[in-house]
Amino acid sequence: MFTDKQSFVDAFKERFIALNGKSIEDGTEQEVYQTLATMVREQAMPKWIHTRDRQEEKHSKQVIYFSLEFLLGRFLYNNLLSLDVLELVRDGLQDLGYDFTDITELEPEPGLGNGGLGRLAACFLDSLAALSLPGHGNGIRYRYGLFKQKIVDGYQVELPDNWLRDGNMWETRRQDKAVEINFGGWIEMKQIGDRLRVVHHPDEVVLAVPYDMPIIGYQNDVVNTLRLWNAESPLDDEAYLEKTKGTYKDLLKHKQSIATISEFLYPDDTTYEGKVLRLKQQYFFVSAGIQSMLASYLKRNKSLKQLGDHYAIHINDTHPVVAIPELMRILMDEHGYGWDEAWRITKSVMSFTNHTLLAEALEKWPVEMYQRLLPRVYQIIEEINRRFCRDVLVNYPHLESHMGEIAIVSNEQINMANLAVVGSHSTNGVAQIHTDILKQREMRYLYEMFPLRFNNKTNGITHRRWLLKSNPRLSDAITEAIGPSWVEHPNDLEKLMDVSKDRSFQERVMDVKQQNKLDLAAYIQEETGEKVDPHSIFDVQVKRLHAYKRQLLNALHIHALYLKIQADPTFTMVPRTFIFGAKAAPGYYYAKEIIRYINALATLINKDKRASQFIKVIFLENYRVSMAERIFPGSDLSEQISTASYEASGTGNMKFMMNGALTIGTLDGANIEIRDAVGDDHIFIFGLSPQEVMNYKKFGGYHAAEMYHAHQEIKDVVDGLVNGTFDKVGEYQFQSIFDSLLVYNDDFLVLKDFVSYMRAQRRVDEVFSDQARWAESSIVNTAKSGIFSSDRTITEYANAVWNIKPTSVK
Ligand code: 26W
Numbered sequence: 001m002f003t004d005k006q007s008f009v010d011a012f013k014e015r016f017i018a019l020n021g022k023s024i025e026d027g028t029e030q031e032v033y034q035t036l037a038t039m040v041r042e043q044a045m046p047k048w049i050h051t052r053d054r055q056e057e058k059h060s061k062q063v064i065y066f067s068l069e070f071l072l073g074r075f076l077y078n079n080l081l082s083l084d085v086l087e088l089v090r091d092g093l094q095d096l097g098y099d100f101t102d103i104t105e106l107e108p109e110p111g112l113g114n115g116g117l118g119r120l121a122a123c124f125l126d127s128l129a130a131l132s133l134p135g136h137g138n139g140i141r142y143r144y145g146l147f148k149q150k151i152v153d154g155y156q157v158e159l160p161d162n163w164l165r166d167g168n169m170w171e172t173r174r175q176d177k178a179v180e181i182n183f184g185g186w187i188e189m190k191q192i193g194d195r196l197r198v199v200h201h202p203d204e205v206v207l208a209v210p211y212d213m214p215i216i217g218y219q220n221d222v223v224n225t226l227r228l229w230n231a232e233s234p235l236d237d238e239a240y241l242e243k244t245k246g247t248y249k250d251l252l253k254h255k256q257s258i259a260t261i262s263e264f265l266y267p268d269d270t271t272y273e274g275k276v277l278r279l280k281q282q283y284f285f286v287s288a289g290i291q292s293m294l295a296s297y298l299k300r301n302k303s304l305k306q307l308g309d310h311y312a313i314h315i316n317d318t319h320p321v322v323a324i325p326e327l328m329r330i331l332m333d334e335h336g337y338g339w340d341e342a343w344r345i346t347k348s349v350m351s352f353t354n355h356t357l358l359a360e361a362l363e364k365w366p367v368e369m370y371q372r373l374l375p376r377v378y379q380i381i382e383e384i385n386r387r388f389c390r391d392v393l394v395n396y397p398h399l400e401s402h403m404g405e406i407a408i409v410s411n412e413q414i415n416m417a418n419l420a421v422v423g424s425h426s427t428n429g430v431a432q433i434h435t436d437i438l439k440q441r442e443m444r445y446l447y448e449m450f451p452l453r454f455n456n457k458t459n460g461i462t463h464r465r466w467l468l469k470s471n472p473r474l475s476d477a478i479t480e481a482i483g484p485s486w487v488e489h490p491n492d493l494e495k496l497m498d499v500s501k502d503r504s505f506q507e508r509v510m511d512v513k514q515q516n517k518l519d520l521a522a523y524i525q526e527e528t529g530e531k532v533d534p535h536s537i538f539d540v541q542v543k544r545l546h547a548y549k550r551q552l553l554n555a556l557h558i559h560a561l562y563l564k565i566q567a568d569p570t571f572t573m574v575p576r577t578f579i580f581g582a583k584a585a586p587g588y589y590y591a592k593e594i595i596r597y598i599n600a601l602a603t604l605i606n607k608d609k610r611a612s613q614f615i616k617v618i619f620l621e622n623y624r625v626s627m628a629e630r631i632f633p634g635s636d637l638s639e640q641i642s643t644a645s646y647e648a649s650g651t652g653n654m655k656f657m658m659n660g661a662l663t664i665g666t667l668d669g670a671n672i673e674i675r676d677a678v679g680d681d682h683i684f685i686f687g688l689s690p691q692e693v694m695n696y697k698k699f700g701g702y703h704a705a706e707m708y709h710a711h712q713e714i715k716d717v718v719d720g721l722v723n724g725t726f727d728k729v730g731e732y733q734f735q736s737i738f739d740s741l742l743v744y745n746d747d748f749l750v751l752k753d754f755v756s757y758m759r760a761q762r763r764v765d766e767v768f769s770d771q772a773r774w775a776e777s778s779i780v781n782t783a784k785s786g787i788f789s790s791d792r793t794i795t796e797y798a799n800a801v802w803n804i805k806p807t808s809v810k
Helices: 005-020 028-059 074-080 087-093 100-104 118-129 236-246 248-262 273-298 325-336 339-349 365-372 374-393 397-406 416-422 434-441 444-449 463-469 472-482 489-498 503-529 549-565 589-606 626-635 652-658 671-678 688-700 705-710 714-720 733-741 750-769 771-788 788-802
Strands: 062-066 135-140 148-152 155-159 180-184 188-192 195-202 203-218 224-230 311-316 350-353 364-365 414-416 428-429 454-456 537-542 576-581 613-621 637-640 662-665
Touching: 005 087, 028 074, 028 087, 028 100, 028 203, 028 224, 062 118, 062 273, 062 788, 074 087, 074 100, 074 203, 074 414, 074 463, 087 100, 087 472, 118 203, 118 224, 118 463, 118 705, 118 788, 135 273, 135 503, 155 589, 180 273, 180 503, 180 750, 188 374, 195 325, 195 374, 195 549, 195 637, 203 248, 203 273, 224 248, 224 273, 236 248, 248 273, 273 311, 273 325, 273 365, 311 325, 311 339, 311 788, 325 339, 325 350, 325 374, 325 416, 339 397, 339 549, 350 416, 364 365, 365 374, 365 414, 374 397, 374 416, 397 444, 414 416, 416 444, 416 537, 428 434, 434 444, 434 454, 434 671, 434 688, 454 537, 463 472, 463 652, 472 503, 489 771, 489 788, 503 613, 503 626, 503 771, 537 626, 537 750, 549 576, 549 589, 549 714, 549 750, 576 626, 589 613, 589 733, 626 652, 652 662, 652 671, 652 771, 662 671, 662 750, 671 771, 705 714, 705 733, 705 750, 750 771
Parallel strands: 062 135, 062 311, 135 224, 311 350, 350 428, 428 454, 537 576, 537 637, 576 613, 637 662
Antiparallel strands: 148 155, 180 203, 188 195, 203 224, 364 414
């Protein structure tokens, strides 16, 4: 234990020798990082045990958040902050001759997620622990996280993310808690007395071994757990050879085939084998999570009847929905419960969040695949479906004609979203508009049947990582103005409203922003070699690359500005730096073309002497959590420009807002709630409303070609995609983007919103030219961001969905 700088330095020297067999003078930075992480871990261990004991002692109800993604980011800095030893460690390391920032950046980053959904899971774990709530994560310990992105000649290239190469300092392997997972084989019904017993004879058994990571609460002594499962062979090598009479080569093949289950985040699912693997991943971590939950429950309780009073399982999107039939299976086949009782228990335990309206992401699985891989689970799904359809016919006969849409099994496919709604007690969307659309459109018939199950929980972000940690300058300025209470009660940020018009505070905030922009500019230069003007507007769009998010609209705006600069020698504007960060799914060709377009614009513009005085384009490769932490504090303008009604919520929008950036955005997802919070004067809204977009989608009436012919500016830019402009800088043209707009009629209404977007951008220029006005808006954005803390979101889930209570461990 260390409690002051000197005790830390002494302990560190001792531990360094013990761990590395040499003195610190001969140490590498890597060894310093590992030693420090080991010490922090040791500091957390007693609290970890203590938390578990207190939660058990008090019979606290616990929630387990089941998610295929946890986009965690680095731990060291946050853990030091949470344990309240950050300052002394920073100073101590300096005394030892090491730079604290350099050391923290050696930590490999667990990028076990694609985007918002995975990052949300990580923010939720942080808030659960900070609020002393008994809540844990359950997921997969992917050997490789989301790919590492490189840009080569404008093209995205994917490299493996070998994050475990040097070990993970925060995990603890718990061999004793391993469980077995069964795949394939056949089902035998045995008559035993007057009862029918189901025996599953699997043809593959996989061992799930948990690796636990401590989730340390913010200065409250709570340490919750994230349990990530690793897939391994259930037999040791000799036993395997003995049993199978196989060769050494067979053994290696067998081990490799099992290891693939926890090898990659979202392995390619364009092939049949790829799809099977994904389904295996889902069942693997779900079954393991339920087994381990029940094992700990049954240590203290005999009957599973009250399971729902002690445990909640939260299903993060459709990926873990197999939890519903799996719990049914265990209750019936392994514990002898009848259907009705098992169904009641299951529904009381399960709750579900939907994160998207995009059809491609609402999972459906071929019946045949389930039957083959999970024969018993499939039987149960079929029975759930049979009973559900009967219920519809008897109690909601007018819905019969919609049976194909609401049934759990139809067209030889299992509809996972329907299964989730039917087999749980709560379904929520992630922003008000998203929940409303779910109720009115996607799930209107299920909503009619189960109106009380539907509710909204607008997303949030942890202000501890996204403000306190990543923006220390702004945090200090806030605390100077309103005191430190906002750290514990983020709604207190609202007190900033009192000083939003105060000139000296405005200057303070703008000065902070300027320094953060200088840092960001230096980072950009380091990463890309490009020098950017720190007084230009830093206009930023960072998020997954997807057509509906409309990075294309942003790019076309840049392209239009470039053409204006070319055409008019007297043209002038407020200088801008356009900053992008985005990964495209490896199989998503169109998204990759957009990346190439942005990079081609950068090549065209940044080299042009005159154009680059006004605009610069930066594409930062390999966007990830640690990069995001550097970007938000130095941003002026937040691009949230999805086609209205497509972005479920967005959470990047909240991170920008909290860091004092102004939003340019459509009325989509949580942008609407941001607008409601800050008021129209402090946000730049443009474009079609969600209703207008939905009307176009339903009734038609939009013709992209009309926009093209009616507006010279649009015509020039769109022609620019294919008229040879890019050949001049050695790039190929952008036929597929051109075609998406004019041949395929612009699915995401980019051209429809173009004029309105251009106008909104000119308003941005105007407001930015009035620094006092901009400063006020910036302060208002931070002041109103408290409601977007994930502490608010988690409190709502705890009270209204999970029914869990804070358990103090002090
Ligand atoms: C089934 C394959 C699949 C899996 C994941 C398709 C798409 C995904 C995305 C990565 C899901 C995702 O990140 N959704 C986002 O979730 C956020 C948290 O609720 C929302 O804020 C975003 O609007 C939503 O796009």
